[in-house]
């Protein structure tokens with residue numbers, strides 16, 4: 572039997588690995604699938620990617636945990652410019668992933684994970700980072716194939732965060748988001764997008780560049796807005812703030 576931990580390097584999956592180490596649970600390796608924006612740029616938010624490679628992987632390896640990094644040949648950019656062959660949008664470029672039906676999950680994340688699991692054969696138990704307080708998700712775990720150590724040791728999401736903080740393994744991305752996700756995720760909340768706009772203008776510019784591509788299956792970045800509309804809104808907000816710059820507080824208010 573082989574034991575592997577699926578790891579996104581978020582608090583739940585890292586706390587799972589830390590629990591395995593603390594309690595001497597069997598663990599052969601941690602498996603991480605990195606979604607790529609293009610062949611060179613990670614799809615992770617840069618702060619999280621740096622945390623993964625500079626802090627978390629070295630920590631796990633120093634503690635005897637082998638880390639397997641998987642990547643798909645398919646990237647966000649390849650998926651974006653792929654010409655659709657079927658359906659109402661046949662002949663158009665695939666363009667933005669859709670909320671609730673993300674093609675990046677389907678094309679970039681799941682294939683390498685499934686291929687890797689298949690290569691290991693049937694005797695695999697997978698540790699999944701689902702916490703004790705996520706009963707609905709826990710009920711969906713396949714008995715004999717997937718196990719939650721957070722549930723076994725009765726650890727809630729808050730406990731998972733504490734375990735990671737104590738080990739110095741709490742991703743800095745939690746300073747501006749409560750979830751792990753690609754920087755181009757259609758489910759990204761306003762704060763995450765604003766963080767990208769403010770701190771990673773190079774990546775933001777790449778998204779705007781995508782918006783300028785003709786013949787897209789959808790113009791919308793998320794359920795309601797185009798990325799250039801979000802950009803205009805952020806620009807307007809930044810301009811308004813700069814108008815207040817230097818004014819005495821009572822006037823600015």
Ligand code: SF4
Pocket residue numbers: 606668673674675676680751752753755756757758
């Ligand atoms: S984080 Fe968002 S964009 Fe990335 S795979 Fe998941 S749903 Fe898709």
